[in-house]
Amino acid sequence: MTDSANAYLSLAETTGHDDPRWAFGSGFEQQDAAEVASPVPDGVAAADLAAYCLMLGDDALLAGHRLTEWVSNAPELEEEVALANIALDLLGQARVLLARAGHVEGAGRDEDTLAYLRTEAEFRHVALAEQPDDLDFGRCVARLLVFSTWRLALLHRLLGSADPVLAAVAGKGVKEVAYHRDHAARWTLRLGDGTPESHRRMQAALEWVWPFVDELFRPSDEERRLAAAGVAVDPAQVRAEFDAVLHEVLVRATLTRPDRPGIGPVAGRGGRQGLHTEKLGPLLAEMQSVARQHPGATW
Amino acid sequence: MTASVDSGPEAGFAATIAADQRIEPRDWMPDAYRGTLVRQIAQHAHSEIIGMQPEGNWLLRAPSLRRKAILLAKVQDEAGHGMYLYAAAETLGVDRAELTEKLIAAKQRYSSIFNYPTLSFADVGVIGWLVDGAAICNQVPLCRCSYGPYARAMIRICKEESFHQRQGYELLLTMVRGTDAQREMVQESTNRWWWPSLMMFGPPDADSPNTRQSMAWGIKRHTNDELRQRFVDMTVPQADALGVTLPDPDLRWNAERGAYDYTEPDWAEFRAVLAGAGPCNAQRLAHRRRAHENGAWVREAATAYAEKHGSRP
Numbered sequence: 001m002t003d004s005a006n007a008y009l010s011l012a013e014t015t016g017h018d019d020p021r022w023a024f025g026s027g028f029e030q031q032d033a034a035e036v037a038s039p040v041p042d043g044v045a046a047a048d049l050a051a052y053c054l055m056l057g058d059d060a061l062l063a064g065h066r067l068t069e070w071v072s073n074a075p076e077l078e079e080e081v082a083l084a085n086i087a088l089d090l091l092g093q094a095r096v097l098l099a100r101a102g103h104v105e106g107a108g109r110d111e112d113t114l115a116y117l118r119t120e121a122e123f124r125h126v127a128l129a130e131q132p133d134d135l136d137f138g139r140c141v142a143r144l145l146v147f148s149t150w151r152l153a154l155l156h157r158l159l160g161s162a163d164p165v166l167a168a169v170a171g172k173g174v175k176e177v178a179y180h181r182d183h184a185a186r187w188t189l190r191l192g193d194g195t196p197e198s199h200r201r202m203q204a205a206l207e208w209v210w211p212f213v214d215e216l217f218r219p220s221d222e223e224r225r226l227a228a229a230g231v232a233v234d235p236a237q238v239r240a241e242f243d244a245v246l247h248e249v250l251v252r253a254t255l256t257r258p259d260r261p262g263i264g265p266v267a268g269r270g271g272r273q274g275l276h277t278e279k280l281g282p283l284l285a286e287m288q289s290v291a292r293q294h295p296g297a298t299w
Numbered sequence: 300m301t302a303s304v305d306s307g308p309e310a311g312f313a314a315t316i317a318a319d320q321r322i323e324p325r326d327w328m329p330d331a332y333r334g335t336l337v338r339q340i341a342q343h344a345h346s347e348i349i350g351m352q353p354e355g356n357w358l359l360r361a362p363s364l365r366r367k368a369i370l371l372a373k374v375q376d377e378a379g380h381g382m383y384l385y386a387a388a389e390t391l392g393v394d395r396a397e398l399t400e401k402l403i404a405a406k407q408r409y410s411s412i413f414n415y416p417t418l419s420f421a422d423v424g425v426i427g428w429l430v431d432g433a434a435i436c437n438q439v440p441l442c443r444c445s446y447g448p449y450a451r452a453m454i455r456i457c458k459e460e461s462f463h464q465r466q467g468y469e470l471l472l473t474m475v476r477g478t479d480a481q482r483e484m485v486q487e488s489t490n491r492w493w494w495p496s497l498m499m500f501g502p503p504d505a506d507s508p509n510t511r512q513s514m515a516w517g518i519k520r521h522t523n524d525e526l527r528q529r530f531v532d533m534t535v536p537q538a539d540a541l542g543v544t545l546p547d548p549d550l551r552w553n554a555e556r557g558a559y560d561y562t563e564p565d566w567a568e569f570r571a572v573l574a575g576a577g578p579c580n581a582q583r584l585a586h587r588r589r590a591h592e593n594g595a596w597v598r599e600a601a602t603a604y605a606e607k608h609g610s611r612p
Contacts, residue, residue, distance in 0.1 A: 075594025
């Protein structure tokens with residue numbers, strides 16, 4: 001059987017590091033290197049565009065990190081595969097967006113410098129993305145439902161962005177995030193309309209996530225300016241779509257829309273301005289630990 | 300199966316094995332053959348699932364986003380391998396839930412290698428190189444296993460494992476070309492994983508009571524010692540290319556045998572880990588049990604929903 005012979009042959013190879021066969025098809029190289037280097041659209045401040053790419057990139061990076069905590073902890077093997085898949089999609093989006101932010105910024109920072117060497121206040125994600133679910137599957141589903149419904153609405157509008165990188169990220173991302181939203185919605189139905197216990201837990205999970213919803217629709221100054229230039233989306237414009245989707249899912253799931261106030265900004269600052277919750281510090285301490293222990297190392 | 304009408308099912312089974320053909324789920328097979336396969340495939344499936352834990356230990360700390368993506372995809376593949384293997388076991392009349400219960404009750408085993416801890420990021424690379432390398436040596440012959448569903452699952456798994464092995468080795472090549480601290484990490488990790496990797500082939504042939512019957516049934520194709528030798532012989536030049544030293548002072552080429560002489564691993568340690576005294580046995584099983592129990596309400600909800608609505612949402 002040729003399969004077995006080939007597997008042994010490939011095992012015994014000791015080719016050099018530069019041999020392209022070692023990287024062949026690994027699929028993890030930054031695919032959009034050329035695209036990331038597109039010029040900044042006319043009439044747009046580079047600092048605004050870099051900040052916006054960080055916002056969308058950090059949202060994906062941290063939401064993906066929280067999902068990655070589920071690896072080896074999921075309720076079923078099918079769910080192991082699904083959650084890892086969603087985390088991989090978000091990590092892929094984060095990589096392109098951080099690379100684009102670094103390029104536009106022009107200070108020589110790449111995706112890894114931005115992910116591993118920034119301090120808390122330099123991150124620009126919304127509070128929702130960093131919230132831990134403590135391996136409560138109901139919370140995981142509630143957070144994913146809210147996050148993906150919101151992000152899909154944003155990405156749909158970014159398809160027409162004047163920035164070609166954002167438009168390309170949106171083009172790939174809408175397919176991915178549509179699946180994420182669908183996955184979360186299906187679980188919301190199963191848990192909401194499953195057993196009395198699952199109904200109670202899913203409702204509690206919604207109550208937990210709800211205070212982080214309002215911030216999603218609060219535009220930062222950068223977003224307002226970029227939206228006016230046709231580059232970004234003003235998130236306030238996707239609230240109606242978000243509410244309609246959530247309404248449909250919650251009604252079918254026999255769940256009640258929570259009536260809880262959103263957490264407000266502190267002196268006008270929230271996640272988009274680098275002011276986060278207490279959950280971020282420990283997350284970054286863990287995520288950045290190896291990279292920071294080995295300055296100058298390549299991996 | 301093409302057994303003639305006048306031969307009984309046992310003769311048909313024997314003829315299929317003798318002709319090196321595949322036994323399929325609907326074919327008659329001896330109870331002992333079925334039992335051996337269930338035990339082996341379940342153990343293999345459990346190993347994939349438990350094996351997600353030691354590598355998962357580094358997912359949240361992977362020091363580059365590319366390495367994080369590679370590792371996440373690899374651990375995801377392991378969940379997928381567990382699914383194919385449980386599905387192969389189900390063709391023998393057992394079900395996944397029942398096998399999972401046996402795993403968490405410690406009534407079925409998983410590969411002992413996963414009872415060792417992952418203590419540095421270099422372990423991610425060394426596990427790919429040595430542990431996946433050893434696993435492939437064991438598994439490639441299973442692509443020709445006499446039981447069709449297992450053989451077919453193994454073809455798919457081996458392709459992916461071979462990819463993981465290359466990715467692990469590529470990480471190590473990158474690290475040994477990096478800082479002194481990175482080179483030290485690779486050497487230290489190699490020192491820890493070398494002996495447990497040799498143990499992955501099982502006890503020496505003289506102490507392996509099941510080997511002969513498994514070989515007669517076409518489940519197993521090579522003895523433990525044959526596979527271990529093959530692994531050593533392919534690994535030594537790879538270690539040289541990396542510039543790491545395998546922690547065996549007596550490892551040397553034997554021109555007469557056309558193979559490397561090597562020191563046997565500590566079989567007393569092997570038996571102790573197998574008996575539950577490894578560094579992580581209790582931790583791995585408790586983790587799996589906790590995940591399974593924490594997911595019970597979710598699985599119950601999915602079942603209740605499907606019963607109410609007649610299908611998946």
